[in-house]
Amino acid sequence: MRFEGLIVAEFFSNIKDTLSKVTNAISGNSDREPPKDAKGNKLNSPESKAEFSTRTRDERSEYVVSEDAAPLQESEYLESEYLESEYLESEYLEPEYARYPIVNRNWQGLKRLIAWLEIEPQVTSLQTKGKELLRPGLSLLGTKSPQKSDSSELPENSASPNTQLQINTALQENSAPQENTKKRIPRRPRFWISLGVASIGGGALIYGLWILYTLDKGLPDVNDLSAFNRDGTLTIKASDNTILLQSGPATRDKLKLKEIPELLVQAFIAIEDRRFYQHRGVDYQGIVRSIVSNLIARDLVQGGSTITQQLARVVFLNQERSIRRKVREALLAQKIERELSKDQVLERYLNLVYLGSDAYGVADAALVFFSKTVDKLTLAEMATLAGLPPAPSEYSPLVNPDIAKQRRNLVLQQMQEAKVITEAEAKEAMAEPIAVKPSPPKRFKVVAPYFASYIRKELPRYVSQDALEAGGLTVETTVDLKWQKIAEQVVKNAIEVDGRRQGFEQAALVSMDTKTGEVKALVGGGNFKESEFNRATQALRQPGSTFKGLIYAAAMAAGFSPYDGYEDEPIIIDGYQPNNYGKKFSGWRSISDALTRSVNVVAVKVLMDVGFEPAIKVANDMGIKTKLSPIYSLALGSSEVNLLELTNAYGTLAAQGNFIEAHGIKRVINQRGDVIYQADFKPKRVLDKDSAAITTWMLEGVVQDGTGGPAALNDRAVAGKTGTSENVRDLWFIGYIPQVVTGVWLGNDDNYPTWGTSGTAAYNWRDFMSQAVKGMPVEKFPKLPKLEGRKGSIKAKPVEPKRIIRGMIVNEDGAIVPYNPNPQPRYREWQEPAYQEPAYEEPAYQEPAYEEPAYQEPGY
Secondary structure (H helix, E strand, C coil): CCECCCCCCCCHHHHHHHHHHHHHHHHCCCCCCCCCCCCCCCCCCCCCHHHHHHHHHHHHHHCCCCCCCCCCCHHHHHHHHHHHHHHHCCCCCCHHHCCCCCECCCHHHHHHHHHHHCCHHHHHHHHHHHHHHHHHHHHHHCCCCCCCCCCCCCCCCCCCHHHHHHHHHHHHHHHHHHHHHHHCHHHHHHHHHHHHHHHHHHHHHHHHHHHHHHHHHCCCCCCCHHHCCCCCCEEEECCCCCEEEEECCCCCCCCCHHHCCHHHHHHHHHHHCCCCCCCCCCCHHHHHHHHHHHHHHCCCCCCCCCHHHHHHHHHHCCCCCCHHHHHHHHHHHHHHHHHCCHHHHHHHHHHHCECCCCCECHHHHHHHHHCCCHHHCCHHHHHHHHCCCCCCCCCCCCCCHHHHHHHHHHHHHHHHHCCCCCHHHHHHHHHCCCCCCCCCCHHHCCCCHHHHHHHHHHHHHHCCHHHHHHCCEEEEECCCHHHHHHHHHHHHHHHHHHHHHHCCCEEEEEEEECCCCEEEEEECCCCCCCCCCCCCCCCCECCHHHHHHHHHHHHHHCCCCCCCEEEECCEEECCECCCCECCCCCEEEEHHHHHHCCCHHHHHHHHHHHCHHHHHHHHHHHCCCCCCCCCHHHHHCCCCECHHHHHHHHHHHHCCCEECCCECEEEEECCCCCEEEECCCCCEECCCHHHHHHHHHHHHHHHHHCCCHHHCCCCCCCEEEEEECHHHCEEEEEEECCCEEEEEEEECCCCCCCCCCHHHHHHHHHHHHHHHCCCCCCCCCCCCCCCCCCCCCCCCCCCCCCCEEECEEECCCCCEEECCCCCCCCCCCCCCCCCCCCECCCCCCCCCCCCCCCCCCCCC
């Protein structure tokens, strides 16, 4: 049984009186035999729409729930449901009345109704819920006039009209929730399908928007495109930003847009992105046009990506073929267009685009293909370059000249259609043959190769391994190219001129700023192509007497005076015998005089009084990094060092006792323009100022009156020390002025002895310095401090030898014999003497006098 809407009233007021009558009437009739029409029953008499509407609204409040109702059994409820659904399909239900309340007068259904009405407690609860669910529908019904369909009359013993109306009303309000649900049954599949589609579509939209949001938020900063370098590249620059070395896929020459010919720019725009000035990063019209053009031509004649998209791909993305990459590319292109001008986009694109044959950017390509600068290119050559980006190898004029010509002509045709050139100009350029004149890329050329190799080896000290592997680094260095060129020429001359006469084949030079520690020039050999071995940083050589400067600095720090005297005498200390040049001994000398004359015996005695440990510590603090052996010959330079660290140590003296580590890197920038390393070297006090000043004063005497004379400069004071290793294998001079320290080494890679002197090294030092410091303000060294009562800044730890033999020497036979200053020659059969390394004292260098020859008129 089913009730829809509210039809009757006045039921629950007399429900108890009529319940038994209705029950008796039902039990006396068959379910299959419907009753006769009830005469005069208002349930069968049609009502007007106005009457129905008015009565329904007036009688809704008269709904009374019976208190004696019993709950409906589950089987009965299911049967009622079946009857209700069966009636919905009845042909007697006219469509016109489908939306109005209809009473099913099936007697079996009425029986079920009476039973159901016994559920008094449940009715009360359902009444409240039904009203809530029916409230919107009731308001709608109030605006329409319902109509009644014809139905059978009730039997005489049936309920009164009021009772029937009450039944209908009660059932309507209590069955409303069920009826509302059942009315939607036919529409449930369509509803849920629509809801599912809407949910999926909405979810997909939300997910897509979220993806776009995350992609947009993750886009990199595009303002630093000018500093971009590709992965795997390394660029080393001089202090003036001149490129010294490039490795990997890097652009050597980056041009300003105004330096690039307008026709070359328009050639790229015509073939790559004709609507460049109309779109904002992504050209949707261009995508469609390129697809159509490529289909018609059955070839790749136009690309769908804009110039801005290509720039975004080069700088921030890779060649991965995925939707995600294309979306990021489009988003990046739009971001680039928002933050950069069209001219900035063009400039960066033309400097970064790969054009084949290791050429990156139009400037490099002009050199590689035509050995020209961009301003010298012809129209045909410009069109050739503009046609390369889609397939640089296939369209290369060096690889496929015929295909390159076809591509070039296509570019010219596009330029003509874009009205960049005239038809006549296009035809003239098309008629030209492909003429190439290849040259190696500039990035393969290295300036200051020894300095650049030094920088590459130093880089891992300051940059992580991950950053090195990622590449794209730009290294800004300290080298002064003017000084570097002077140094390279000095080294070349030393080898070619002095080396031939004095038996050495290699030379090295290092020069650095004493106040900052910056290496201004570094040359590690005569020819980098022949030998990449860097003798300024990699070669470990005995410094000879050059090391004495550090030993005497330690003595001054220990409180010694430059006027302290030591006897220059034959002496054997624990089996070691220091010898002077020619095995000559000069008696008592001051420390200062012994340093000027490079007396070996006094240097060893001073080391013994200072002690191995303090002397080695001072040398290390001043810049010596290699291991120094605590032996007596340390005073004479027996421990090997390299030129750079020895020069750095003398720089500490020039800086008045402040050590600043020698370095060639100012800062390192990654491919995004971020500074990942910035040099920040601070001076460190390792020697007190007075000790440094005294040592410098003594080293000035070496240049003024001693072995370092050839290093003297005309306009300023110089301090320094010469050095010669055993057998004259190494020739040294390390010298400085207050602002600059420079070191020179001469010798052979195989340690073969030379027949030169350390004065040659001093002379080449002066050759370099006289040019490098020309015009530099003259600064004076500190004055000699007060010596009386001066105390040392370190504590000496004198060496206590086990045995000292004075006045004795070791002769050629290895026997210890008394020293004879005037030995008599012995006449005996000659034998090959056992070789002993002689101690060498550098003779004072004297510049040969030069006399201009008298001029003679040539005869005819």
